[in-house]
Amino acid sequence: MSDNNISIDSVIENLISIHPLLTKSFSKSIRSKTNLNPGSLYVLGVLSVYDMLSMSEIGCKLSMPKPHVTSLIDKLIMEKMVERLFDPKDRRIINVRITNKGKDDFNTIKLEISQEIRQKLEKLDADKIELLSISSQHVKEILMEISIENKTDSSYCKIK
Amino acid sequence: MSDNNISIDSVIENLISIHPLLTKSFSKSIRSKTNLNPGSLYVLGVLSVYDMLSMSEIGCKLSMPKPHVTSLIDKLIMEKMVERLFDPKDRRIINVRITNKGKDDFNTIKLEISQEIRQKLEKLDADKIELLSISSQHVKEILMEISIENKTDSSYCKIK
DNA sequence: ATAAATAGTTATACTTTTGTAACCGTTTTA
DNA sequence: TAAAACGGTTACAAAAGTATAACTATTTAT
Known part of the structure; x- marks a missing residue:
C-alpha cells in the first residue's frame, strides 16, 4: 500500500517532467510545418484512433470546451480531413468522421513533426x-x- | 538497422499519442488550481531541476521566445519563487535561480495538479x-x- | 402537451502564447 | 578603437486557447 504510493509519486514526477519535453518537441513543428493549429491536430489524432466521434465526445476526450471543438472541426472540414454526419437515431447529435484524406494527411504530418x-x-x-x-x-x-x-x-x- | 527504424516509428507514434493525454491531465488543473499560467510553471519546473539558468538557457530548454521568458520570469519574481542574479563574469547575462519558497510552492503545486x-x-x-x-x-x-x-x-x- | 434536458452553434471577452523588430548595455573581434 | 555579436528587455501584433451566455433544434420526462 505504502509501496503503491511511492510508485504513484514517481509516476507523477515523471509525467510532470515528460509533459514540457513533449510540448517542446512537437508544438513548435506543428506550427512551422503544418497549416493546422495544434488543437485541430489533436482532434485529427483522436479521430484517427476512434474513426468517428460526436462533437461532445471529442471535447470530452481532449478536455476542450464545445465552442472550441466547433471551430476546430470547421477548419478540418475546410481541409476535407473530416466530415460531419447526422445521426439518424438522434438528430441533435453530429458525428464527425475522419476521411481517407484526413488519414493520409495525418500520417504525413506525423512524419513531418x-x-x-x-x-x-x-x-x-x-x-x-x-x-x-x-x-x-x-x-x-x-x-x-x-x-x-x-x-x-x-x-x-x-x-x- | 531496419529493426531500429521500426522501433523509432513506434516511439514516435506513442509519444504523439501521449502528448495530448498529458496536456489533458495537467493543463486544465494548472489553470484552475494555481495562480500561475502553464508557461510560468514550466519555467519553475526546469529551474527546480537545474537550480539556476540564464534567461537564454531557459528559453532554449523550453523552446520559448526570449520576450516570453522575460514576462514569465517577471511573474515568478513577483511571487518570490525565483530571483535574478547578475553574472560578475559577463554582465550581460542574467541568471535566474529558484528560491526556497519557489521549491516549496512547486511541490505544493505538483500535488494539486x-x-x-x-x-x-x-x-x-x-x-x-x-x-x-x-x-x-x-x-x-x-x-x-x-x-x-x-x-x-x-x-x-x-x-x- | 408542456416543461426540462441535451447537442451543438454563435457571439463575445479574455488569457496565454508566438513572432517580430527595435533598442540598450556589454563583450568580443578584427 | 571601431564594428560586430551577444544577452536581455520593451513594444507591439497576431494566433491560439479558455470561458460564458444566449440561442436553435431535438429529445426526454412529467
Whole structure:
C-alpha cells in the first residue's frame, strides 16, 4: 500500500517532467510545418484512433470546451480531413468522421513533426531505442486506459 | 538497422499519442488550481531541476521566445519563487535561480495538479502502477537526454 | 402537451502564447 | 578603437486557447 504510493509519486514526477519535453518537441513543428493549429491536430489524432466521434465526445476526450471543438472541426472540414454526419437515431447529435484524406494527411504530418526527434533518436544505441519503444508503449496504453475511464471530467464531460 | 527504424516509428507514434493525454491531465488543473499560467510553471519546473539558468538557457530548454521568458520570469519574481542574479563574469547575462519558497510552492503545486490523475492511478493494480513507474522513468530519462543534447534548436537556441 | 434536458452553434471577452523588430548595455573581434 | 555579436528587455501584433451566455433544434420526462 505504502509501496503503491511511492510508485504513484514517481509516476507523477515523471509525467510532470515528460509533459514540457513533449510540448517542446512537437508544438513548435506543428506550427512551422503544418497549416493546422495544434488543437485541430489533436482532434485529427483522436479521430484517427476512434474513426468517428460526436462533437461532445471529442471535447470530452481532449478536455476542450464545445465552442472550441466547433471551430476546430470547421477548419478540418475546410481541409476535407473530416466530415460531419447526422445521426439518424438522434438528430441533435453530429458525428464527425475522419476521411481517407484526413488519414493520409495525418500520417504525413506525423512524419513531418517528428523529423527532429527522429534524428535525435537515431543517434541512440539500439537497445536504448528498444527500451524507449517498449516503455512509451506502456505509458501510452495505461494513460489511455485511465483517460477513457474518465467520464466525469467535470466541466466538459457529462456523466453518461 | 531496419529493426531500429521500426522501433523509432513506434516511439514516435506513442509519444504523439501521449502528448495530448498529458496536456489533458495537467493543463486544465494548472489553470484552475494555481495562480500561475502553464508557461510560468514550466519555467519553475526546469529551474527546480537545474537550480539556476540564464534567461537564454531557459528559453532554449523550453523552446520559448526570449520576450516570453522575460514576462514569465517577471511573474515568478513577483511571487518570490525565483530571483535574478547578475553574472560578475559577463554582465550581460542574467541568471535566474529558484528560491526556497519557489521549491516549496512547486511541490505544493505538483500535488494539486496531480490530484485527479492520482485518484485514477490509485484504482489500478499494483503491478500496473509499478510498470508505469518504471516505464515513465525510462521515457523521462531518455527524453531528457536527447533534449539536453539539443543545442541547435534553430530559432531559440544558438549553437554554443 | 408542456416543461426540462441535451447537442451543438454563435457571439463575445479574455488569457496565454508566438513572432517580430527595435533598442540598450556589454563583450568580443578584427 | 571601431564594428560586430551577444544577452536581455520593451513594444507591439497576431494566433491560439479558455470561458460564458444566449440561442436553435431535438429529445426526454412529467
